Amino acid sequence: MLRLKPGHVDVGGVRLGNHLLLAAGILGTTGASLARVLASGAGGVVTKSIGPAPSDGHPGPCVVVLDDGLLNAMGLPNPSSDFVDEITSLKGKPVIVSIFGGTPGEFSEVAAWFADIAAGFELNLSCPHAEGYGAALGSDPEMVEACTRAVTRLGLPTWVKLTPNVADIASCGLAAEKGGAHAVVAINTLKAMRISTGLRMPVLGNRYGGLSGRAIFPVAVRCVYDLYEACSIPVIGCGGVSSADDVLEMMMAGASAVEIGTAVLDDPLVFREISEHLYGTGGEDAASLVGCAHE
Ligand code: RRO
Numbered sequence: 252m253l254r255l256k257p258g259h260v261d262v263g264g265v266r267l268g269n270h271l272l273l274a275a276g277i278l279g280t281t282g283a284s285l286a287r288v289l290a291s292g293a294g295g296v297v298t299k300s301i302g303p304a305p306s307d308g309h310p311g312p313c314v315v316v317l318d319d320g321l322l323n324a325m326g327l328p329n330p331s332s333d334f335v336d337e338i339t340s341l342k343g344k345p346v347i348v349s350i351f352g353g354t355p356g357e358f359s360e361v362a363a364w365f366a367d368i369a370a371g372f373e374l375n376l377s378c379p380h381a382e383g384y385g386a387a388l389g390s391d392p393e394m395v396e397a398c399t400r401a402v403t404r405l406g407l408p409t410w411v412k413l414t415p416n417v418a419d420i421a422s423c424g425l426a427a428e429k430g431g432a433h434a435v436v437a438i439n440t441l442k443a444m445r446i447s448t449g450l451r452m453p454v455l456g457n458r459y460g461g462l463s464g465r466a467i468f469p470v471a472v473r474c475v476y477d478l479y480e481a482c483s484i485p486v487i488g489c490g491g492v493s494s495a496d497d498v499l500e501m502m503m504a505g506a507s508a509v510e511i512g513t514a515v516l517d518d519p520l521v522f523r524e525i526s527e528h529l530y531g532t533g534g535e536d537a538a539s540l541v542g543c544a545h546e
Contacts, residue, residue, distance in 0.1 A: 253499060254531035255540070260294070262483050262508040263434025264408030265371045266427060267345050269294035269530065270498065270537060271522055274489050274534050275349040275412070276300065276325070282338045285346060288515070289297045292522035295345035297510065298338065302350075302384070304355045305331040308361030309380075310394040310456035317446050320464025320491070321513050322443055324380050324457035327351060341369045347410065350426040351375040353383045353393075362402045362409075366467035372407030374398060374432075376423075377439030379416055386414040386439070392426035399430025402415040412436040413474070415467075420474050421481035434485040436510065441467055467491045468529075472504045478503025479542050493521070495528035502537060503544040505537060 260267050272295040279299040288296050309326030330337070336431040338346060339392040348369040362372050376395055378385025388394045395411065403409045411427035413420055415438040424435045440461025445454045453459075471490025478486045488506030490500060493514035499508045514521050 252528065253427050254534035255529055255537050256534040257530035257532075258413055260508065260537065263371065263487065264346065265295065265345060267294035267508060269526060270502075270508045272347070272426060272508060273297055275288065275375065276512035277512045279513050281347070282538050283342055285338065285341060288522065289344060291520060292526045294508070295347060295370070297347045297373050298334070298349050298542060299329060300327055300351045300378070301329050301350040301361055302327055302336050303352055303361055305329065305333070312454060312456055315454050315460070317464070317466070317488045318423045320462055320466035321348050321516070322445060322455065322460045323438050323440070324460035324463050324487045326457060327378060327381050327384060335364050335368065338369055345370050346416065347371045347373050349373045349375050349412070350402065351378065351384050352398070353388070355397045358398045359401040359404065366407060369407060369433055371410060371433070372402055373410045373412050373436060374402060375412055375439070377414035378397060379414060379440055379442035380457055380459045386442075389414050389423060390417050392422050395423050395426040396430040398412075399427050403431035405491040406441050408433045410435070410436050412439055412489070413478075414439050415470050415490075416442045424478040424482045427482050428482050434487050434507070435478055435482060436487040436489055437478055438467070438471050441470060452506050463494055465489070467493045468497060474501060475501055475504040476544070478517050479545065493517070495525045498525060498529055498541065502540045503542070505542040505545065507537075507541050
């Protein structure tokens with residue numbers, strides 16, 4: 252199998268230990284779990300999304316385990332500003348703080364709390380099941396641009412995580428770029444639902460949720476491909492990645508780095524295992540691979 256050159260990489264203004272990051276929402280709620288994922292071979296980590304006020308999230312059930320994926324409607328549970336103390340000890344490490352808000356002002360307010368600690372921000376403009384947040388803002392390119400600009404003013408690397416639940420993801424990517432984003436991340440979960448035939452009602456407490464895991468990998472590849480065609484800033488791939496070959500495919504579609512989420516739940520050592528297959532001495536420079544499927 253094709254192998255990449257090991258070592259540090261600079262992506263979207265952030266120095267990463269390698270091309271692999273922990274995606275937002277998985278093991279990202281404590282400083283200890285983020286440190287453990289970094290120690291297990293991730294080149295960077297993204298925290299659970301943090302917002303302007305503490306929240307317990309949606310009523311349960313919040314998760315449905317499927318054959319080829321996971322359906323969740325956690326509902327943005329988060330400790331808000333208390334999370335600053337939680338990750339202070341990780342200052343200087345490649346920790347990207349995921350931020351959400353309902354307005355550009357809320358995005359910049361939350362980001363400012365972490366400005367001394369974070370290696371960068373990932374703006375959640377893509378959660379598919381949170382009224383007034385996430386994709387509710389991120390489906391509107393003007394709002395994407397405004398929220399992005401409100402955070403890039405702080406002067407730290409700012410990535411914008413986009414929703415696949417739109418007709419034209421490229422227009423949202425271009426809006427992020429116009430707002431000064433250093434990278435776009437594709438994709439968040441796909442809006443989805445399951446119904447219990449026994450109970451004759453939706454399984455999730457929130458009725459709607461977001462689908463992640465292997466089932467969404469082809470959608471993520473297509474979105475990365477579309478964004479690479481449209482944007483000049485780096486694209487970071489996310490969605491259903493679970494093997495070294497998936498990482499290479501994402502890179503060929505146009506990803507400069509790749510986030511892994513749901514696969515970590517199946518295998519907490521996934522970063523170590525993927526790295527062992529992905530990297531080797533004499534390996535190829537990733538730059539020659541990124542976007543090669545477009546040529
Ligand atoms: O917390 C959630 O329910 C959640 C978030 Br913030 C997100 O961005 N994507 C998702 O599927 N769930």
